[in-house]
Amino acid sequence: xxxxxxxxxxxxxxxxxxxxxxxxxxxxxxxxxxxxxxxxxxxxxxxxxxxxxxxxxxxxxxxxxxxxxxxxxxxxxxxxxxxxxxxxxxxxxxxxxxxxxxxxxxxxxxxxxxxxxxxxxxxxxxxxxxxxxxxxxxxxxxxxxxxxxxxxxxxxxxxxxxxxxxxxxxxxxxxxxxxxxxxxxxxxxxxxxxxxxxxxxxxxxxxxxxxxxxxxxxxxx
Numbered sequence: 001x002x003x004x005x006x007x008x009x010x011x012x013x014x015x016x017x018x019x020x021x022x023x024x025x026x027x028x029x030x031x032x033x034x035x036x037x038x039x040x041x042x043x044x045x046x047x048x049x050x051x052x053x054x055x056x057x058x059x060x061x062x063x064x065x066x067x068x069x070x071x072x073x074x075x076x077x078x079x080x081x082x083x084x085x086x087x088x089x090x091x092x093x094x095x096x097x098x099x100x101x102x103x104x105x106x107x108x109x110x111x112x113x114x115x116x117x118x119x120x121x122x123x124x125x126x127x128x129x130x131x132x133x134x135x136x137x138x139x140x141x142x143x144x145x146x147x148x149x150x151x152x153x154x155x156x157x158x159x160x161x162x163x164x165x166x167x168x169x170x171x172x173x174x175x176x177x178x179x180x181x182x183x184x185x186x187x188x189x190x191x192x193x194x195x196x197x198x199x200x201x202x203x204x205x206x207x208x209x210x211x212x213x214x215x216x217x218x219x220x221x
Contacts, residue, residue, distance in 0.1 A: 023061065027054045049090050060116050075112045079219075080152065083115065084141055087122055091130070098135050105142040108219040109150055113193050121189040121197075124182040125154050125209055132158025132207065150216040153200070154209045160202040167199060 030051050039047055081104065088095075088102045095102050111118075129139045137157035144151055161167060168187040183197075190197045190211060200208040 019061065023054060023057050027051075027058065030054060046093060053090055056116060056119065060120070075114060077110050078113045078115045078118055080109045080111060080118075080143075081106050083119060084122060087119065087126060091126060094130060098130065098133070100130060100133055100136070101138040103138060103140040105140065106152055107143050109143065109213075109216050110219055111150070111193075111213045111216045113213075117189045117192065121186045121211070122154075124186040125211075128182060129154065129156035129158055129207070132156060132160070134158075145218075148214070150213040152211045152213075154211070156207050157205055158207055160204045160207050161199070162202075168197070 140155045196212045198210050
């Protein structure tokens with residue numbers, strides 16, 4: 001697929017500037033601890049995941065600062081299955097602690113996009129599902145091609161929502177400590193990728209979101 005440029009800039013530039021120094025401090029301290037501590041097994045694996053996630057946040061900040069000066073950035077090829085596996089690995093301790101199964105049935109699809117933004121979008125959906133389930137349940141990802149679109153479905157066994165029309169609005173939340181930005185950010189990412197995100201259905205025990213991509217290819221085809 002050829003590279004092209006799309007509109008970006010999800011977060012205000014001033015916010016990136018405010019958190020840049022804090023993230024840099026966290027990264028420096030993580031690097032110091034890595035050199036000072038003797039870690040092995042699961043502890044070393046978790047520490048490495050923390051370092052990688054901090055680096056991803058730093059990359060996001062760079063993107064925001066860059067797009068505050070230049071409104072367009074280049075897409076690249078993103079493997080959706082591998083992206084979901086990265087997110088699964090990062091959330092493994094939380095999933096394990098809450099007895100939540102993560103089921104990835106997405107095929108080997110490549111889409112054109114900004115990996116950090118797509119990572120953020122799927123992360124918002126997964127964290128939304130984890131909070132909805134709380135304990136004992138599952139989050140399942142699966143895909144299908146319909147009308148020349150790739151649809152990735154996210155199904156969870158949480159409590160569901162009755163606010164299907166409002167959940168993508170800025171600052172809408174039903175959580176006491178929520179900001180209401182998570183799903184609004186997810187929608188913005190898909191708008192920037194010429195795709196869409198939709199709440200397909202929701203009831204106690206089953207909520208299904210869909211994410212649609214127009215520009216994709218199947219590596220197994």
